[in-house]
Amino acid sequence: MITAEQNEQLRTWFAERLPVDVYESLDSVAVDREEITVVGVIPATESVKEFRERTREQRMEVAREAESLYRRKVAWGVRAGEETTLFTHLAVPVMTRLRQSERQVLDTLVAGGVARSRADALAWCVRLVGRNTDEWLTELRDSLDKVQQVRSQGPDVAGSTDSMKSGSE
Numbered sequence: 001m002i003t004a005e006q007n008e009q010l011r012t013w014f015a016e017r018l019p020v021d022v023y024e025s026l027d028s029v030a031v032d033r034e035e036i037t038v039v040g041v042i043p044a045t046e047s048v049k050e051f052r053e054r055t056r057e058q059r060m061e062v063a064r065e066a067e068s069l070y071r072r073k074v075a076w077g078v079r080a081g082e083e084t085t086l087f088t089h090l091a092v093p094v095m096t097r098l099r100q101s102e103r104q105v106l107d108t109l110v111a112g113g114v115a116r117s118r119a120d121a122l123a124w125c126v127r128l129v130g131r132n133t134d135e136w137l138t139e140l141r142d143s144l145d146k147v148q149q150v151r152s153q154g155p156d157v158a159g160s161t162d163s164m165k166s167g168s169e
Contacts (some may be wrong), residue, residue: 001007001150002031003144003148004141004142004145005045005144005145005149007029007031008058010036010070011026011028011029013066014026014029014038014062014066017065017066018040018058018059018062019058019064022040022055022058022059022136023040023041023042023078024040024041024042024043025040025041026038026039026040026041027039027040027041027079027084031070031072034072034073034090034092035073035074035075035089035090035092036049036066036070036073036074036147037073037074037075037077037086037089038074038075038077039076039077039078039079039086040077040078040079041078041080042056042077042078042079042080044081048078048080048085051078052078052087059076062074063076063095072143073090075087075088075089075090076088077089080161096122103118105121106118106121106122106125107121109121109124109125131138
């Protein structure tokens with residue numbers, strides 16, 4: 001997970017590199033270990049399809065530079081009014097170990113037609129939790145940022161270990 005400061009630096013990086021006419025404004029830049037997702041607001045007069053075609057080359061150029069620099073794939077999206085549309089983005093497999101009672105929840109969602117598979121059911125559960133606990137997850141992320149800030153201000157444990165070793169020889 002990256003800190004809020006690192007996320008802001010990433011947002012700034014994209015804002016500086018995207019040509020002025022790509023987005024009306026930059027809405028969000030989200031990042032995890034595999035992917036950076038950039039979403040911007042498009043003019044009300046332009047369709048998502050028109051935007052995607054018009055900006056493809058510009059976005060691909062910025063994505064190539066970002067992928068080389070940050071070692072993550074870049075996905076793009078737009079916000080038009082209240083609707084957000086993501087273009088090609090990753091669906092990453094995740095390994096998990098579930099007990100029988102947890103597997104039964106997934107199987108019930110599959111049997112009930114809510115999901116096509118256990119993987120879809122698990123993704124559905126994650127989206128549901130994210131939607132219903134957004135405030136709590138935001139607070140948790142902010143707390144993790146604070147932990148990383150405090151760690152970075154602490155002593156250099158690796159460096160002090162090396163200096164202790166060299167002093168004893």
